[in-house]
Amino acid sequence: MEQINLDGSELSASRIVLGCMRINQMDDRSLSEHLRTALDLGINNFDHADIYGKGECETKFGKILKEELQREDIILQSKCGIRYGHTAGEDIEYYDLSREHIIDSVDGILQRLGTDYLDLLMLHRPDTLMEPEEIAEAFGRLEQSGKVRHFGLSNFNAPQFDYVQKYTDQKLITNQMQFGPAEPKIISSGLQANTPFAGAADRDGGLLDYVRLNDVTLQAWSPFHYGYFDGIFPEDPKYKVLNEKLETIGEAHGISKSAAAVAWILRHPAGMQTIIGTTNTERLTEIAKADDVNLSKEEWYSIYKAAGHVIP
């Protein structure tokens, strides 16, 4: 699989990343086979967050890492900043990017993964109460102690990204955003610029242009979802036209419709990575073929249109 250099770092990562958000649903044997298959396919980048499976995903991964994998063969990334609490009589999910919480979270992540360093730490979502000086201090300490080698953000819009970068000494190398044929918001705002169409709405402060201007690698999460985890388009009759188009184009290139959807993301010259979350090893093998396919512009736009988006 083609590797890309994560902007501003020495990390050479696969264009397809294996997301580990659902691996707590797998038994140890299937997970071991899944991870070995990923590595055989050339996927060397694994995405975690401290909240996935309430820590269970990192723990399960850590067990296999210790017993079967070589730490230096993989790029391990995780995220922190989302917390669960109970206050005033109700459970609440909230965000905490304070110095203490970032530092403590990394200790928990390293312990669960059974490693002494992360290649990449990302802050999971913007915390409107964040104080960038605290983030900068946390990053400085984590870098100095060798616990984290590189830093990035996740779900931050362009001005928020700039704001945090202004305070941190380390170059922030990645940002994660939801992106796929059914949810192409990050490209639609530019593609439909200066039109009255709904897709022209700017929801991220021009993030796509920002990351290209500032050499930040975008990682596309939940490529098969529509809405905010409302469902998956490959199984949804609402997306019949899109599914048929992906099937036809996929067939022409000898790949499945799911692989065609990933090829669509990889075709964008912004050089994004795609984080896929399948727990099915056969599906993983089939989707990885996307890496070998370079869609034409005509094919790319016809998939965008088939998903119901406007080409003005």
Ligand SMILES: NC(=O)c1ccc[n+]([C@@H]2O[C@H](COP(=O)([O-])OP(=O)(O)OC[C@H]3O[C@@H](n4cnc5c(N)ncnc54)[C@H](OP(=O)(O)O)[C@@H]3O)[C@@H](O)[C@H]2O)c1
């Ligand atoms: N930064 C963030 O805020 C954020 C948010 C969400 C996710 N993420 C990251 O992104 C990763 C991927 O997210 P995701 O799991 O929601 O992404 P996804 O790859 O869009 O969805 C995977 C899910 O779709 C199912 N699926 C059913 N039919 C499918 C088909 N034909 N093709 C592909 N998948 C099909 C899979 O089932 P099977 O397992 O049975 O294949 C799996 O449950 C996560 O693991 C996580 O690392 C980050």
